[in-house]
Amino acid sequence: MADKVAGRRGRRLQGQGAEAQGNEPGLTRERIAATAVGMLDANGLNGLTMRGLAEALGSGVMSLYWHVQNKEDVFDLALDSVLEYRGPTALQDWRGDIVHVLEDWRATMLRHPWSASLLPRRALGPNILVRLERLSKCLSAGGVSDTDVNAAIWSLWNYVMGATVTRAGFGPSDEDRAASQQRLAELGALYPSIEHSRLLLDDDWDGTFRRGLDFLLDGIAPKR
Amino acid sequence: MADKVAGRRGRRLQGQGAEAQGNEPGLTRERIAATAVGMLDANGLNGLTMRGLAEALGSGVMSLYWHVQNKEDVFDLALDSVLEYRGPTALQDWRGDIVHVLEDWRATMLRHPWSASLLPRRALGPNILVRLERLSKCLSAGGVSDTDVNAAIWSLWNYVMGATVTRAGFGPSDEDRAASQQRLAELGALYPSIEHSRLLLDDDWDGTFRRGLDFLLDGIAPKR
DNA sequence: GGCAAGACTCGTACAGTGTACGAATTTATT
DNA sequence: AATAAATTCGTACACTGTACGAGTCTTGCC
Numbered sequence: 001m002a003d004k005v006a007g008r009r010g011r012r013l014q015g016q017g018a019e020a021q022g023n024e025p026g027l028t029r030e031r032i033a034a035t036a037v038g039m040l041d042a043n044g045l046n047g048l049t050m051r052g053l054a055e056a057l058g059s060g061v062m063s064l065y066w067h068v069q070n071k072e073d074v075f076d077l078a079l080d081s082v083l084e085y086r087g088p089t090a091l092q093d094w095r096g097d098i099v100h101v102l103e104d105w106r107a108t109m110l111r112h113p114w115s116a117s118l119l120p121r122r123a124l125g126p127n128i129l130v131r132l133e134r135l136s137k138c139l140s141a142g143g144v145s146d147t148d149v150n151a152a153i154w155s156l157w158n159y160v161m162g163a164t165v166t167r168a169g170f171g172p173s174d175e176d177r178a179a180s181q182q183r184l185a186e187l188g189a190l191y192p193s194i195e196h197s198r199l200l201l202d203d204d205w206d207g208t209f210r211r212g213l214d215f216l217l218d219g220i221a222p223k224r
Numbered sequence: 225m226a227d228k229v230a231g232r233r234g235r236r237l238q239g240q241g242a243e244a245q246g247n248e249p250g251l252t253r254e255r256i257a258a259t260a261v262g263m264l265d266a267n268g269l270n271g272l273t274m275r276g277l278a279e280a281l282g283s284g285v286m287s288l289y290w291h292v293q294n295k296e297d298v299f300d301l302a303l304d305s306v307l308e309y310r311g312p313t314a315l316q317d318w319r320g321d322i323v324h325v326l327e328d329w330r331a332t333m334l335r336h337p338w339s340a341s342l343l344p345r346r347a348l349g350p351n352i353l354v355r356l357e358r359l360s361k362c363l364s365a366g367g368v369s370d371t372d373v374n375a376a377i378w379s380l381w382n383y384v385m386g387a388t389v390t391r392a393g394f395g396p397s398d399e400d401r402a403a404s405q406q407r408l409a410e411l412g413a414l415y416p417s418i419e420h421s422r423l424l425l426d427d428d429w430d431g432t433f434r435r436g437l438d439f440l441l442d443g444i445a446p447k448r
Numbered sequence: 449g450g451c452a453a454g455a456c457t458c459g460t461a462c463a464g465t466g467t468a469c470g471a472a473t474t475t476a477t478t
Numbered sequence: 479a480a481t482a483a484a485t486t487c488g489t490a491c492a493c494t495g496t497a498c499g500a501g502t503c504t505t506g507c508c
Contacts (some may be wrong), residue, residue: 004368027301045299117341117344117345120340120341120389120392120393120394121341121392122393124424126414128420129414129415129418130415132414132415132423133414133415133417134419136417136418136421136423137417138252140417146414146421148435149421150241150421150422150423150426150432151432151435151436151439152436152439153421153423154387154423154432154436155383155435155436155437155439155440156371157386157390158382158383158385158386158387158390158436158441159379159382159383159385159386161382161385161386161389161390162382162383162384162385162386162387162389163378163382163386165344165385165386165389166344166382166385168344168382169345169346171346190353190357191353191354191356191357192357192371193357193360193361193364194353194356194357196432197360197370197373197374197377198374199360199374199377199378200348202374204253206375208375208378211372211379212375212376212378212379212382213379214378214443215375215440215443215444216379216383216440216443217443218442218443219438219439219441219442219444220439220443
């Protein structure tokens, strides 16, 4: 009952006899994925509906289902298409490389905030494995022992994941910040340490991400 | 257009004249929350429907809406009711205390896997703030400087968050593991480092969590 | 040419969702 | 007893994902 691989084809070439508008060149998984990403970017996770997607593609709703198993499949498609990693630099400074990989990762996901809430519950797509592989290489190059490397990778993964999901959840809107501020003002007395450190008011997300990452890398770096 | 605080009352006391069965003692936010948690535990995030909830409570669907703003509100209720923290021990060993807080946190959320996917996108409820406050105190007690404490708290938060969300996402089912194994077998050649370290096959989640946490705490601990 | 076998599109229909609205009922207050 | 407030809930609506099967188009084979 698991997975039956539905038929899917790539096929081009159709006579544009009647309509000169080449705007709707036939459905493909790629086109579906791209359009889905657009809609998700624009309207968030709930902004994607099969009907809407079909309309944006200029097709009937049920036509999608020939290319796609179900809505979940569309999510998978969109997610993976967003997570491509173009690793530019060659290996040199292991620590700097890791920072780069993770910051790029975070930035990519924050550019499409829905991806953060989507990623956890999906299996690891190829584009994620590429990133993990790269991490693994960097760590080994940095002298992290074989016994530590797995825990290190997962801890880095967890860190990026948590940071991104949290950041995406709080959204760029000031509404949440206002809410936090409000809540803090009300209950501040109950949480003196939090209030003292202004934990919830700080909004230097990038800096905090970077500094926490340094903590983690300090701990991972082989002790001397 | 933001928030109108709906009326909500706590009220007890009704004559049980007609029906002796005290099984349905009237709706309250608490009862709604408890029942919602039960349904979420049993059937996951999609297992909670307003109709189902009403039925389980022995009430009409729309009656819920007098106590609750909307379904989101039910989620908030359920989440917060699950995250209560009964901090047992007094402060002593800062590092051990932190480990305890975080492991308890993770365990609590994994006991209700839906909570992991829910938490990120909600505002911080009081029960979470309690935990953060506690973290903050431990860190200060451990000698972490005021300038570092925020970054440290967030990094710990991120770490627990990521670990829990990931773990909950992969579910306890072996189906996912089988899928990963399959994928790895297929593409193993492309990801030699990952395959070598058996990253995806290791299933000692608790141990890995603990070891990664040690990395992080090593990095956070004040340098000497 | 004819024609059959796929590949692909899509209209209709159905069961299910959250919740707006307003009427009915119960409880509290005067 | 009368009035107001609190609480319940039936009905209705717009919207969701997708099963089903009838259509159309493209291609290869005789």
